[in-house]
Amino acid sequence: MNVLEIKGVSAGYGRIPVLHHVSLVVGEKSIAVLLGANGAGKTTTLRAVSGMIKYTGQILLDGKDLKGRGPDQIARLGIAHGVQGRGTFSDLTVEDNLAVGAFRRRDKAEIAVDIDQMYTLFPRLRERRKQKAGSLSGGEQQMLAVGRALMLKPRVMLLDEPSLGLAPVIIDDLYEALQRVNRLQGIAMLIVEQNANLALEIANDAYVLETGSMVLSGTARDVSENDGVRAAYLGN
Amino acid sequence: MQYFFQQIVNGIGDGAIYASLGLALVLIYRTTNIANFAQGEMATFSAYIAWQMVDWGVPLWWSFLIAIAVSMVVGVLAYLLLVRSVQHRDELTIVIVTLGLFLAFNSFDGAMWGFLQLSLPSPFPEKSFAIGALRFNAELLGTIMILIAISIGMFLLLQHTRLGTALRASASNATSAMLVGIPFTAMMAIGWGLAAGLGAVSGLLVGPKLTLDPNMMGAIIIYAFAAAVVGGLTSYRGAVVGGAIVGISQALSMAYLPWLGSDLQILLPLMLIVAVLIIKPEGLFGSTVVIRV
Ligand SMILES: Nc1ncnc2c1ncn2[C@@H]1O[C@H](COP(=O)(O)OP(=O)(O)O)[C@@H](O)[C@H]1O
Ligand SMILES: [Mg+2]
Numbered sequence: 001m002n003v004l005e006i007k008g009v010s011a012g013y014g015r016i017p018v019l020h021h022v023s024l025v026v027g028e029k030s031i032a033v034l035l036g037a038n039g040a041g042k043t044t045t046l047r048a049v050s051g052m053i054k055y056t057g058q059i060l061l062d063g064k065d066l067k068g069r070g071p072d073q074i075a076r077l078g079i080a081h082g083v084q085g086r087g088t089f090s091d092l093t094v095e096d097n098l099a100v101g102a103f104r105r106r107d108k109a110e111i112a113v114d115i116d117q118m119y120t121l122f123p124r125l126r127e128r129r130k131q132k133a134g135s136l137s138g139g140e141q142q143m144l145a146v147g148r149a150l151m152l153k154p155r156v157m158l159l160d161e162p163s164l165g166l167a168p169v170i171i172d173d174l175y176e177a178l179q180r181v182n183r184l185q186g187i188a189m190l191i192v193e194q195n196a197n198l199a200l201e202i203a204n205d206a207y208v209l210e211t212g213s214m215v216l217s218g219t220a221r222d223v224s225e226n227d228g229v230r231a232a233y234l235g236n
Numbered sequence: 237m238q239y240f241f242q243q244i245v246n247g248i249g250d251g252a253i254y255a256s257l258g259l260a261l262v263l264i265y266r267t268t269n270i271a272n273f274a275q276g277e278m279a280t281f282s283a284y285i286a287w288q289m290v291d292w293g294v295p296l297w298w299s300f301l302i303a304i305a306v307s308m309v310v311g312v313l314a315y316l317l318l319v320r321s322v323q324h325r326d327e328l329t330i331v332i333v334t335l336g337l338f339l340a341f342n343s344f345d346g347a348m349w350g351f352l353q354l355s356l357p358s359p360f361p362e363k364s365f366a367i368g369a370l371r372f373n374a375e376l377l378g379t380i381m382i383l384i385a386i387s388i389g390m391f392l393l394l395q396h397t398r399l400g401t402a403l404r405a406s407a408s409n410a411t412s413a414m415l416v417g418i419p420f421t422a423m424m425a426i427g428w429g430l431a432a433g434l435g436a437v438s439g440l441l442v443g444p445k446l447t448l449d450p451n452m453m454g455a456i457i458i459y460a461f462a463a464a465v466v467g468g469l470t471s472y473r474g475a476v477v478g479g480a481i482v483g484i485s486q487a488l489s490m491a492y493l494p495w496l497g498s499d500l501q502i503l504l505p506l507m508l509i510v511a512v513l514i515i516k517p518e519g520l521f522g523s524t525v526v527i528r529v
Contacts, residue, residue, distance in 0.1 A: 050415060071411075071414040072413075072414045072417050072418055075414065075415055076417040087412040088409070088412070089404075089405050089413075090409070092405060092408055096404070099401055100401050100402065100416055103398070103418050148416065152416060152417070
């Protein structure tokens with residue numbers, strides 16, 4: 001059973017087309033990575049999924065058609081979208097950012113437990129819990145963005161270049177945390193990256209987007225052994 | 237010296253009214269990034285609703301509660317029917333829309349209730365208390381207590397409820413708010429509704445002090461803007477402190493600079509605004525404004 005299915009989606013901005021019949025699936029409890037150069041349409045794909053732009057084609061969450069729903073409705077159905085460049089609530093505290101991530105949930109006691117879990121996952125956030133998100137470092141903000149997305153208890157989490165601009169050690173920590181969450185909680189993920197090494201290591205499936213078209217898809221292992229991919233995204 | 241302190245006490249009473257309207261301005265500015273020039277006229281409308289209820293024989297406190305409730309609904313509708321469609325347009329468009337709202341409420345009041353002065357009864361008894369040499373009348377104490385209650389209520393709502401967190405999140409980052417499932421339009425509408433309720437309180441406090449006519453809030457909205465700008469338009473605390481500063485300076489200037497005359501007295505808060513903007517453009521309490529998508 002697939003959690004998320006994107007079927008023949010075309011989308012763009014105004015009259016300018018960006019995506020051409022893009023198809024992609026994310027399986028139950030699995031991680032898919034979407035690779036592609038700058039401007040390929042990765043962000044646009046995620047925006048279509050979370051209802052931020054119009055598209056033709058079909059996008060299904062647990063078999064349910066998402067067409068025509070707004071971003072807030074889609075979030076309440078269980079899609080958490082961590083946008084490129086973080087998108088935390090900069091004038092809310094770290095703790096409030098996490099709390100607001102659980103907006104769709106009603107299980108108050110569980111929410112408190114989960115906030116604590118986020119602090120265990122990202123100990124730096126615990127130290128900064130009363131600080132405004134805007135005052136965090138880039139790495140901390142990215143952790144907060146991931147933590148906030150997880151607080152939604154999503155069926156599937158979309159992450160747009162989570163490693164962008166972070167130091168290598170921090171990227172390692174982040175990916176380790178993502179893998180742990182995926183294993184322990186079974187949350188499916190669709191991760192967009194340009195820098196693909198780590199993403200391919202933790203992913204089950206991989207897709208490659210070029211100028212709005214899907215040019216390659218398969219298991220993460222197969223894709224990472226593809227010569228073109230090695231040259232373009234793995235730096236060897 | 238006693239005269240001086242009495243002026244300060246009186247100034248705080250007026251300041252509390254400017255502060256309550258100033259809080260409404262801050263609330264709308266923070267949630268929708270709009271300086272609502274119509275806030276005063278909306279408050280006048282609220283006072284007319286209360287007057288109408290009293291005229292129909294509804295008990296005074298009920299009349300006031302109904303007026304506040306009606307005002308909140310009107311605030312929500314003003315956002316949904318008008319402001320929402322221009323919210324993300326350029327500032328000039330928004331200014332013109334709020335000025336349009338100003339005229340709409342002003343002419344509606346005139347058309348409905350005429351331009352003659354009406355009188356709205358005061359909800360406070362005509363008692364006064366002496367503490368030492370200072371006199372506090374019930375109206376003054378009541379006004380200050382209402383402002384304190386409003387401030388505490390707003391603090392609890394915004395900082396300690398799910399709705400308040402969602403309101404702050406929507407103001408901070410509209411896109412991210414939607415992506416965590418917060419219904420953005422509803423939050424903006426609630427922001428306008430709450431602000432209209434706060435404005436209504438100021439209208440209901442002003443109504444019995446002055447006489448009720450469509451232009452009742454004309455000077456007061458300017459004082460309220462002065463109060464809010466002292467706080468940088470973004471700080472609730474700043475609006476309250478700003479209200480007190482404007483109220484006190486106004487009372488002192490009336491007491492000690494009578495030669496200015498009532499026409500020039502009104503310039504005082506404007507001079508305060510200009511001074512604050514020159515010395516500290518972000519206001520005394522304001523944070524730098526976050527640009528929202
Ligand atoms: N908000 C926007 N308005 C208009 N065009 C856009 C917008 N965002 C992206 N684009 C265009 O869409 C194409 C794909 O962009 P994007 O999806 O952001 O690529 P990626 O995330 O893969 O780098 C690019 O040509 C980009 O210029
Ligand atoms: Mg992108």
